[in-house]
Amino acid sequence: MAAELREIVPPETALAFPAMQALRPHYLAEAAFVERVDEVQRAEGYRLLGVFENEPAYALAVAGFRVGHMLAWGRFLYVDDLSTLPEAQRRGYGRQLLDWLGEEAERLGCDQLHLDSGVGPTRTDAHRLYFNTGLEITSFHFARDV
Secondary structure: OOOEEEEEOOOOHHHHHHHHHHHOOOOOOHHHHHHHHHHHHHHHOOEEEEEEOOOOOOOOEEEEEEEEEEOOOEEEEEEEEEEEOHHHOOOOHHHHHHHHHHHHHHHOOOOEEEEOOOOOHHHHHHHHHHHHOOOOOOOOOOOOOO
16 A cells, blocks of 8 residues: 555544654653644644554654744744654655655745754664755754753
8 A cells, every 4th residue: 555645633643643752752641742732732833744554543654843934044844853663664754754845845935944853873864864855954953951
């Protein structure tokens, strides 16, 4: 069966949980993840996209994203989260998601597409994907706890 890309909307948010948990393991409970996405992040414009092969099974890969505006970037589509289940990696799902996100950014009149990615030896494959889809390293991202 061919993979299907589709937006994940309430009440199906839980279908994104296993793939998202691979990237965000601090979410231990599906219910807490669904509450955070549906009650907090969606109100801020957050959307979820998933790759599915068998309905109504969980998504094999997901992307969480939103549109924003900044003086530095203009109107942009920001990819908050991009994650594939470990057993579904190397099937091209990440590229499919990024291609769709690029098309959505164009459709929405965005000037740019952005994402931040962690660094380290476990991120090499992800970084290779980003470079291969036309993304570039354009800045350092700084943060601290407050």
